[in-house]
Amino acid sequence: MRDLELARLLHREDRHYLESIDLIAASNAPIAAVRDNHTWGVAQFRSAEGHVGRKPYAGTSIFDEVERITAQRARAVFGGEHANVQPASGSLANLAAYRALLRPGDTLLSMAVTSGGHLSHGHPKHIASELYRVVPYSVDPETGLLPYDDIREIAERERPRVIVAGYSAYPRAVDFALFGEVARDVGATLVADISHIAGLVAAGLHANPCAQPETVVTTSVEKTLRGTRGGIVLCPESLRTRIDSAIFPGLQSSVGMAGLVSLAATLQDAATPAFRVYQERVVANARLLAGLLLDGGLDLVTGGTDTHLLVVDLTRTPLTGREAEGRLQDLGILSNRNMLPADPRPPFVASGLRLGTPTITSRGFDEDDVRELADIVLVALRARDWDAPQITLLRKRADALRTRPRPDDALGDLAASAAAAGDEL
Structure with missing residues (x-):
């Protein structure tokens, strides 16, 4: 007998995640195997x-x-x-x-x-x-x-x-x-x-x-x-x-x-050559994202990155880390607030925002995708008024970016099966 209550919850989680752009540095999308x-x-x-x-x-x-x-x-x-x-x-x-x-x-x-x-x-x-x-x-x-x-x-x-x-x-x-x-x-x-x-x-x-x-x-x-x-x-x-x-x-x-x-x-x-290529793209995407955010006027801890992650320093902006995280989540972009050294704000609020590129790289994001993503993030974090028209406009851009066809999307098969399961539920 099928557990419909649990099936519906799992389907909701699939849809929520697959309809998001995951920039959480501690996340990734494993290959199907x-x-x-x-x-x-x-x-x-x-x-x-x-x-x-x-x-x-x-x-x-x-x-x-x-x-x-x-x-x-x-x-x-x-x-x-x-x-x-x-x-x-x-x-x-x-x-x-x-x-x-x-x-x-x-x-x-x-x-x-x-x-x-x-x-x-x-x-x-x-x-x-x-x-x-x-x-x-x-x-x-x-x-x-x-x-x-x-x-x-x-x-x-x-x-x-x-x-x-x-x-x-x-x-x-x-x-x-x-x-x-x-x-x-x-x-x-x-x-x-x-x-x-x-x-x-x-x-x-x-x-x-x-x-x-x-x-x-x-x-x-x-x-x-x-x-x-x-x-x-x-x-x-x-x-x-x-x-x-x-x-x-x-x-x-x-x-x-x-x-x-x-x-x-x-x-x-x-242990495969393809894995090294993937990791090279992870780092390249992180460095590109860091450079674009810097060019757009945001501060970064250490001024950039050598790895898969970067930390935005929001102390010179009106936003807290929690507010920045919330703005991106309104657009279907997942991130996490982060404490900074000598942070003047308490941990639950924080002054930093941690971003990472492992998942978007696993999902096939290329340089053009990262450029569009960086611009969406910049507009969201620099906006003085965070109102419904602004959110709707940026959400459309984020959705368009997320739904671009990518043949090397590690979760492409899961997205297809989730859509089919939704019809049944």
Whole structure:
């Protein structure tokens, strides 16, 4: 018997998302091979706990092979000596790294959330701040860039056991080699969280922290890597046992086979020349969007981007981040407000707006599309009066941009099936 109540909700979500332009930097649209879990039969509901070859369930030999292949592909893509592909998310991957490397009360050095750090790097209300002594570092308030000399000074003074590098709202390349040097000099272990830039790292467009000795690398899967939700921890062979036991039984029990299959398909795609071309387009689109917004009079944190994301600084405009996010949402454009360093506004309001290009690139947006999108964003954010005629005009432009035929739209098949499902519902 069909669950019409749930079917209608899912159809509404499909329509809402497919009728939007997604500029959320933490989002992406996976290729069909990654999304098509429904073709994977029993894998959809199979789960088991434990490590490869040592699962305390009968009948898990094939499960082990799926996990082994997925881990092999992770090592092939990123180059780590050992890969654990069981974490359910990037945040849990980070917690596993901390659990493996720290004791309660030990010092963890990481970027402040207000400067671009992730919640799992030590937000005051995150469990990491309850378990460990979190010492934050910040970006330079003038340039928005990482102040490596200051970070070294803090590390030498505080002597952390773990230093975290990798961010959710930092638009520039990270010098993982320098971070590794600082960590070694103070007797710390570097944890490089590449959740946002994993796709760029896999494609060779950003330095790979797996090249640094005794470094633990964590990542989520659903951002630039273009997968579905999950996490990976890569580490030297010397840390294998500590990392594995931190994940199971330390943090998680069973892992689902469907998630591993999805991750394996994601990693197979990430090893192809087409994936590198896609990542090059992601970065090119982000840089083009950044340049157009700058030319249009908006301020950007660090003045641009090296990656897939950019952060608009709205402090010289009448808008808050929340208001800017709301204006774009009125047009069917998805973004998210973001705190700035020394932000004068509270977090729920914020003075920044984070934009990213992974999803629009997956959906086939080219240079002309980005130029039109940038102009729509500029008009929306510079408008003095946000009234119905203005919204209607810009919404028509956004809808026309979104519905342009694009043969390489990663969600084209989903859009067609959603339209057919709507007729049934």
